[in-house]
Amino acid sequence: MFMWGLVWYGGPQQFYWTQLYPRLIGRGSNLQAAATAFADCVVNSSVTYIPSFYIFTGMLKGNTFEQSLELLLKEYLTACLGMYGFWLPMQTLNFRFVPVHCQTFIVQIGNFANKIWLSWLSNRSRVEEQRKMKADSHNVMLNVDFNHRPVQVINEPCSI
Numbered sequence: 001m002f003m004w005g006l007v008w009y010g011g012p013q014q015f016y017w018t019q020l021y022p023r024l025i026g027r028g029s030n031l032q033a034a035a036t037a038f039a040d041c042v043v044n045s046s047v048t049y050i051p052s053f054y055i056f057t058g059m060l061k062g063n064t065f066e067q068s069l070e071l072l073l074k075e076y077l078t079a080c081l082g083m084y085g086f087w088l089p090m091q092t093l094n095f096r097f098v099p100v101h102c103q104t105f106i107v108q109i110g111n112f113a114n115k116i117w118l119s120w121l122s123n124r125s126r127v128e129e130q131r132k133m134k135a136d137s138h139n140v141m142l143n144v145d146f147n148h149r150p151v152q153v154i155n156e157p158c159s160i
Contacts, residue, residue: 016044017103021095033096040095041087050079054122061126071122079121086114 021036051072058068087110094106 012048013104016040018100022100027095027100030096033092036095037088037091040091041084045083045087046080050076050083053118054079057119057122071125074125075121079118082117082121083114086110086117 017040021039025036025039026032027036054072054075055065055068058071059065063071090110091107094103098106
């Protein structure tokens with residue numbers, strides 16, 4: 001998560017917040033704050049943020065580009081809807097009431113909770129696969145004796 005934060009928030013996101021949005025949309029009114037929040041939370045999240053997050057963090061975890069893309073496509077809608085629900089209200093308030101030079105700080109407060117959720121979402125299938133592999137390897141280990149010879153396993157209940 002540190003690498004993701006350094007690359008994303010230190011680069012493209014800073015440009016969007018401090019240069020692009022104020023120049024294209026303006027600042028000061030409720031309508032401008034809502035329009036900026038929509039641009040950031042819906043357009044930016046859907047087009048750049050979520051795809052970049054899944055590809056970048058997937059490759060950091062050792063996945064191939066194709067594996068990262070497959071996970072992105074599988075979870076894209078859920079990730080987008082979760083991001084909209086969290087960030088639209090927060091960013092509307094942020095863009096309306098917080099000076100431009102302080103907006104990154106405010107977002108970092110929300111980022112802590114949001115990235116916990118997004119990390120959980122993007123790793124939940126991976127964790128399930130690891131649990132299954134561990135259970136499978138445990139079952140295989142139980143099917144050999146101390147001399148590493150296969151043992152016949154009877155899956156019937158014992159009766160006394």
